[in-house]
Amino acid sequence: MANALEPGQMRVLDKTGDSAIQWDKNSPDEVAAAREAFNSLTAKGYTAYEASKSGEKTSKKLTEFDPDIQRLVMVPKVKGGYPTAEPTYE
Amino acid sequence: MPDIQVAPADRFAVLARPPAGLEDLAGGRETPRPQTNARRPRPVAERTERTRAPGANTNDITSTVGAYLNLTYCTTGTVTVSNLYITGTTDTAQICTNTVTTGTTTCVYYADDLDNMRERFLTDHSTWVFASMANSGQREDPVQAWERQEKAKQAEYEKKLAAHKAVHLLFSLIDDAQQQMLLDKGYFELDGADGHRYRLIYHRHGNVARLDRRGKVTHCWCGHYGEDIPVADTLVAQRLVLEFDPQQYLVGANPVSQLSWCKPFDNYKDVLREALAGAPEMPVPEPKPDLTPPIVTEEEELVAAV
Numbered sequence: 001m002a003n004a005l006e007p008g009q010m011r012v013l014d015k016t017g018d019s020a021i022q023w024d025k026n027s028p029d030e031v032a033a034a035r036e037a038f039n040s041l042t043a044k045g046y047t048a049y050e051a052s053k054s055g056e057k058t059s060k061k062l063t064e065f066d067p068d069i070q071r072l073v074m075v076p077k078v079k080g081g082y083p084t085a086e087p088t089y090e
Numbered sequence: 091m092p093d094i095q096v097a098p099a100d101r102f103a104v105l106a107r108p109p110a111g112l113e114d115l116a117g118g119r120e121t122p123r124p125q126t127n128a129r130r131p132r133p134v135a136e137r138t139e140r141t142r143a144p145g146a147n148t149n150d151i152t153s154t155v156g157a158y159l160n161l162t163y164c165t166t167g168t169v170t171v172s173n174l175y176i177t178g179t180t181d182t183a184q185i186c187t188n189t190v191t192t193g194t195t196t197c198v199y200y201a202d203d204l205d206n207m208r209e210r211f212l213t214d215h216s217t218w219v220f221a222s223m224a225n226s227g228q229r230e231d232p233v234q235a236w237e238r239q240e241k242a243k244q245a246e247y248e249k250k251l252a253a254h255k256a257v258h259l260l261f262s263l264i265d266d267a268q269q270q271m272l273l274d275k276g277y278f279e280l281d282g283a284d285g286h287r288y289r290l291i292y293h294r295h296g297n298v299a300r301l302d303r304r305g306k307v308t309h310c311w312c313g314h315y316g317e318d319i320p321v322a323d324t325l326v327a328q329r330l331v332l333e334f335d336p337q338q339y340l341v342g343a344n345p346v347s348q349l350s351w352c353k354p355f356d357n358y359k360d361v362l363r364e365a366l367a368g369a370p371e372m373p374v375p376e377p378k379p380d381l382t383p384p385i386v387t388e389e390e391e392l393v394a395a396v
Contacts (some may be wrong), residue, residue: 013327047338051262
């Protein structure tokens with residue numbers, strides 16, 4: 001859960017590395033803007049994960065915006081790379 | 091600024107004769123000219139032997155980086171003129187675009203370190219090809235060249251900055267052992283929610299390998315998260331998805347049959363260390379070329395007149 005003094009942060013993976021959207025959970029305007037961005041991205045196929053601290057297991061996959069979460073990472077949908085081929089079993 | 095001096099037409103040496111009836115396109119020269127470049131470091135035979143393809147003629151072209159090169163060539167009976175801009179030591183260009191021909195002709199330039207001598211390699215899709223000597227080498231506008239160079243510098247800076255941000259985000263999400271493994275081996279491993287162990291590989295291919303209990307790669311998948319997303323961002327996404335819902339990744343990614351492809355960049359250490367070292371420095375723009383004519387004083391005019 002978010003520290004009351006620290007703003008929440010949404011990291012959206014993109015070609016600039018990532019774009020960060022911040023909000024103060026005590027500011028209704030900022031929370032509304034972050035929620036709108038969240039909904040817009042999930043509608044585009046992004047998946048939201050709560051980014052745990054270094055090495056900890058991911059605890060949450062989010063379907064709704066939660067302003068109490070301190071750090072979210074928005075992950076775009078995966079696309080296959082090479083032409084499809086059956087995996088080789090050894 | 092790149093040297094954009096244009097090679098004079100008389101430095102072209104045509105080593106292959108065009109088909110009968112098409113000599114005009116070769117600048118009216120109907121017979122092969124002798125080699126004119128005295129600085130040529132190796133015998134012609136050796137150079138053409140190295141690059142010649144079956145059924146293709148080979149020409150030697152002298153040009154420089156920053157120059158335009160007009161090529162006149164013929165594929166399956168259609169004559170086409172192509173304007174190529176020489177950007178680097180090795181330029182590969184597909185010269186059949188925007189033509190009515192159906193074959194694919196690939197043209198590869200090999201730059202010579204000593205005298206900018208370039209050789210053209212043709213696949214055997216080509217019937218014949220030669221340089222249009224009359225129009226070869228047009229000087230690029232200095233302002234356009236400056237703009238192109240500045241854009242390239244800015245793009246390179248943005249790419250490095252993105253890699254820097256992505257690597258820092260990745261390192262904030264993996265533990266010390268995983269960080270060290272990534273720096274040492276170019277990959278790190280984690281336990282997926284499905285009970286399997288996965289290896290996330292630092293490579294543009296976005297490969298993920300599944301390991302057996304002995305640590306041997308049994309399966310490999312390839313998946314991307316969008317164009318131009320830094321490699322480290324791909325690993326961030328893979329780390330989150332595989333630890334929570336591996337099936338989501340495995341359904342979207344493609345299985346790779348060649349398990350030997352599951353390996354990192356050759357230079358992953360340099361890339362990671364550079365990204366971790368700090369944010370890249372902003373490029374300093376070169377001064378824009380001044381094309382206004384110099385102001386000539388009366389005294390200078392007098393001197394010039396004398």
